[in-house]
Amino acid sequence: MERAEGGHVSVPDVDLIDGTAMPQLGFGVFQASDEEAERAVRTALEQGYRSVDTASAYGNEEGVGRALRASGVPREEVFVTTKLWNDEQGYDNALRACDASLSRLGLDYLDLYLIHWPMPSRGAYLDTWRALEDLKRDGRVRAIGVSNFTVETLSRIIEEADVVPAVNQIELHPYFQQDGLRAFHRDHGIRTEAWAPLGQGHGLLDDPALDRIGRSHGRTPAQVVLRWHLQIGNVVIPKSVTPSRIAENIDVFGFELSPDDMKAIGELDQGTRFGPDPAVFETA
Numbered sequence: 699m700e701r702a703e704g705g706h707v708s709v710p711d712v713d714l715i716d717g718t719a720m721p722q723l724g725f726g727v728f729q730a731s732d733e734e735a736e737r738a739v740r741t742a743l744e745q746g747y748r749s750v751d752t753a754s755a756y757g758n759e760e761g762v763g764r765a766l767r768a769s770g771v772p773r774e775e776v777f778v779t780t781k782l783w784n785d786e787q788g789y790d791n792a793l794r795a796c797d798a799s800l801s802r803l804g805l806d807y808l809d810l811y812l813i814h815w816p817m818p819s820r821g822a823y824l825d826t827w828r829a830l831e832d833l834k835r836d837g838r839v840r841a842i843g844v845s846n847f848t849v850e851t852l853s854r855i856i857e858e859a860d861v862v863p864a865v866n867q868i869e870l871h872p873y874f875q876q877d878g879l880r881a882f883h884r885d886h887g888i889r890t891e892a893w894a895p896l897g898q899g900h901g902l903l904d905d906p907a908l909d910r911i912g913r914s915h916g917r918t919p920a921q922v923v924l925r926w927h928l929q930i931g932n933v934v935i936p937k938s939v940t941p942s943r944i945a946e947n948i949d950v951f952g953f954e955l956s957p958d959d960m961k962a963i964g965e966l967d968q969g970t971r972f973g974p975d976p977a978v979f980e981t982a
């Protein structure tokens with residue numbers, strides 16, 4: 699396992715289209731309470747994670763902020779992502795939402811700010827995006843991106859706005875590989891970030907193919923899946939509140955999947971999502 703000076707695992711960076719560097723593996727905190735997120739983020743930072751993914755909708759930005767402050771890790775060494783929720787869309791709302799997230803996190807800038815869902819039928823995402831462009835210009839946010847955007851909604855931003863989203867954070871795992879959207883991202887310099895990278899506990903990790911590949915490397919199915927993401931170029935943000943799993947999920951830099959392993963995992967695609975469909979999801 700590659701270890702940095704402090705004895706923890708060191709995660710490599712990838713470059714975003716605007717030149718910002720982002721760790722290729724980070725830590726997700728969806729469905730964790732404030733207290734759980736605080737504890738889990740502290741453990742994650744001790745284990746070497748240097749990227750944390752939260753959202754105003756998760757209700758745990760304060761816990762994440764407390765963990766960051768308590769960790770003693772310098773602010774500039776941690777990449778912090780948050781997202782604005784559906785009822786925070788629109789130009790003025792988005793500016794206010796960013797201030798509110800920064801204040802809950804106790805930070806004076808974000809590393810990455812995302813629009814959580816496009817909600818295409820409401821048609822507010824372009825105005826929202828213009829606010830994110832201004833936040834980036836003002837230095838409140840280092841990089842801006844989107845989440846759950848489709849080819850259609852991304853195309854509209856690319857055609858009509860000034861800044862191309864640095865990241866699109868989407869549901870992506872071996873059962874839902876999103877080859878078409880990944881190819882679109884590649885063509886436009888947009889980084890693919892995978893949410894539910896481990897399949898969110900829906901049985902993916904029990905797949906016999908992953909078990910077989912894991913055994914051949916002395917690794918767990920979760921490690922095989924995370925390694926697959928890294929080798930196809932995704933950014934990943936696995937979530938766990940269990941310390942042993944937090945450690946397991948970052949220990950994925952000391953082995954490599956073979957072309958045959960990659961092919962076998964490629965064949966697991968079922969083309970069906972576990973989460974909501976971004977073309978219609980509108981919950982406020």
Ligand code: NAD
Binds near residue numbers: 892895896
């Ligand atoms: P995930 O695929 O990371 O799965 C997490 C679950 O997998 C855990 O709760 C645990 O039950 C299990 N798990 C974790 N490590 C394991 C291991 N080593 N062995 C066995 N089981 C293990 O799903 P997720 O949390 O939904 O996604 C990751 C992150 O992506 C979230 O925490 C959040 O930050 C982000 N996310 C974003 C959106 C979005 O709309 N943008 C939606 C969902 C999640």
